[in-house]
Amino acid sequence: MEWWVSMPKIELHAHLNGSIRDSTLLELARVLGEKGAIVFSDVEHVIMKNDRSLGEVFKLFDLIHILTTDHKTVTRITKEVVEDFASENVVYLELRTTPKKNDSIGMSKQSYMEAVIEGLRAVTAVDIDFVPHKINTQDSLNSIAMNDACDGTRRKKTYVRLLLSIDRRETTEAAIETVKLALEMRGLGVVGIDLSGNPDVGEWNTFLPALKFAQEQGLYITLHCGEVPNRREVQPMLDFLPQRIGHAIFFEEEEWRQLKSSKIPVEICLTSNIKTESISSIDIHHFADLYNAKHPLVLCTDDAGVFSTSLSNEYKLASTAFGLGKREMFELARNGIEFIFAGDDVKQYLVGAFDSAAKKLN
Ligand code: 5GP
Numbered sequence: 001m002e003w004w005v006s007m008p009k010i011e012l013h014a015h016l017n018g019s020i021r022d023s024t025l026l027e028l029a030r031v032l033g034e035k036g037a038i039v040f041s042d043v044e045h046v047i048m049k050n051d052r053s054l055g056e057v058f059k060l061f062d063l064i065h066i067l068t069t070d071h072k073t074v075t076r077i078t079k080e081v082v083e084d085f086a087s088e089n090v091v092y093l094e095l096r097t098t099p100k101k102n103d104s105i106g107m108s109k110q111s112y113m114e115a116v117i118e119g120l121r122a123v124t125a126v127d128i129d130f131v132p133h134k135i136n137t138q139d140s141l142n143s144i145a146m147n148d149a150c151d152g153t154r155r156k157k158t159y160v161r162l163l164l165s166i167d168r169r170e171t172t173e174a175a176i177e178t179v180k181l182a183l184e185m186r187g188l189g190v191v192g193i194d195l196s197g198n199p200d201v202g203e204w205n206t207f208l209p210a211l212k213f214a215q216e217q218g219l220y221i222t223l224h225c226g227e228v229p230n231r232r233e234v235q236p237m238l239d240f241l242p243q244r245i246g247h248a249i250f251f252e253e254e255e256w257r258q259l260k261s262s263k264i265p266v267e268i269c270l271t272s273n274i275k276t277e278s279i280s281s282i283d284i285h286h287f288a289d290l291y292n293a294k295h296p297l298v299l300c301t302d303d304a305g306v307f308s309t310s311l312s313n314e315y316k317l318a319s320t321a322f323g324l325g326k327r328e329m330f331e332l333a334r335n336g337i338e339f340i341f342a343g344d345d346v347k348q349y350l351v352g353a354f355d356s357a358a359k360k361l362n
Helices: 021-033 040-048 054-068 070-085 108-122 135-148 172-182 204-217 229-240 253-262 270-275 288-290 313-324 326-337 346-359
Strands: 009-015 091-095 127-129 157-167 189-197 219-223 244-247 266-270 297-299
Touching: 009 070, 009 297, 009 326, 021 040, 021 054, 021 070, 040 054, 070 091, 070 108, 070 157, 070 172, 091 189, 091 346, 108 157, 108 172, 157 172, 157 204, 157 346, 172 189, 172 204, 189 204, 204 219, 204 229, 204 253, 204 288, 229 253, 229 266, 266 288, 270 313, 288 313, 297 313, 297 326, 313 326, 326 346
Parallel strands: 009 091, 091 157, 127 157, 157 189, 189 219, 219 244, 244 266, 266 297
Antiparallel strands: none
16 A cells, blocks of 8 residues: 555545545436436536636535435435545544535434434444544553554544534524534534635625634634635634634735744645646645745645545645655644644544554654
8 A cells, every 4th residue: 555545644624515426426416317307418527527617616516515415415425425534544534514404305504414423423434433522541542552453454443523614605694503503513523613615705704703703612713715816805814813724825925924923724735726726736836835934734635526636645746746755744644633623632542543653654
């Protein structure tokens, strides 16, 4: 197995509906096509298309949501997405999704999230830990040791935590509803709030009351920031001091300075940025500048299904593009532990898992 696949990894920026397998999407489209709800041949090429602008990506999400928004399908895709990440040795996954309401099928934001939780419970391929509880340090050290002892036949363990996304199309009230739901679901592994959706839509001030409320209540916050040039947003977002930001592409000099001095960790999604043509070529990607400045960074997939990538692939790509070796990539992955939204007990477990994997690194 290649080192970028076998080494433990931490995924902190993955959208549930963007991470669906193509094969599942095609199957769902075929079924809806047979029912006459859509024309399969019209959507097949949209699903299989490889390169899309950012605008086209959001059109694709509208199609994906038509295919996936029912309780059974939400449960299925959650299970598959978690199993896919676990299969490439993601030991900690923060999965984000936008709770959806669809009265015609009796779906509320809460029932949508219950379907997600059902999906986590349905995972069989690996052991999943998603409900926060005090981890007994000795037990967790034993479980790492046991994993090492029975290499090959061992059961893998993946920690999963959830972020609820506010879509930029939503109103202030809808955003607050999402934050309240996140607070109610803290006992089920919800740790934070994400602001995402088409960056050309909506205003920062619309979401601010909900994000402030979330912050006051102790939820962690990550914002999609600087995906398109928008002078009115980047600075207020940085002033808000979220725990992390995603992308950070279209920044001015002063905003780079503010980001670097604030030390806000950046979720870097290389393939996504290149495929959406937000960045014209990997060798001018800001990863290099931030990495050299020792700014806190974590490599992520964004939408592994939509962009036909995987977290292993992102590590391989960064290694090749920026001339970083196996050890440097391992350290980069390990540094991600610092930026997770789960508690210190989970961090401690992950440190143990990385220490144990480090012994096998040669
Ligand atoms: P979901 O929240 O439905 O599980 O995942 C898909 C949604 O995540 C999209 O409809 C969109 O709101 C958000 N999303 C996925 N990828 C991106 C991205 O690259 N940028 C932004 N701003 N939002 C995204």
